[in-house]
Amino acid sequence: xxxxxxxxxxxxxxxxxxxxxxxxxxxxxxxxxxxxxxxxxxxxxxxxxxxxxxxxxxxxxxxxxxxxxx
Numbered sequence: 001x002x003x004x005x006x007x008x009x010x011x012x013x014x015x016x017x018x019x020x021x022x023x024x025x026x027x028x029x030x031x032x033x034x035x036x037x038x039x040x041x042x043x044x045x046x047x048x049x050x051x052x053x054x055x056x057x058x059x060x061x062x063x064x065x066x067x068x069x070x
Contacts, residue, residue, distance in 0.1 A: 008061040010042055031059055 008016075017024065024042065028035040033056050040046040041056045048057030057063045 005061070005064070007063050010044070010062065013042065013060050013062065033059070 016022075017027065024038050025035045028038040033052070037046070037052055038056055038060075041048050041053050041060065041062070046053040046056075048054050048063060054063075054065070055068060058065050
């Protein structure tokens with residue numbers, strides 16, 4: 001039986017970025033997401049419930065689930 005990881009908080013994701021010296025823009029570029037959309041998810045303007053914002057939230061580890069490739 002596989003164990004599911006507990007979703008991270010936004011603060012945890014931001015702390016990981018700082019610890020790695022990684023910018024949001026670089027992460028977005030590496031993961032093929034628009035930087036503005038990533039900022040919206042990280043700052044709570046987009047809840048990550050549907051579509052691209054959902055895929056971003058899953059990729060960041062903010063929510064459990066599967067990203068849907070378009």
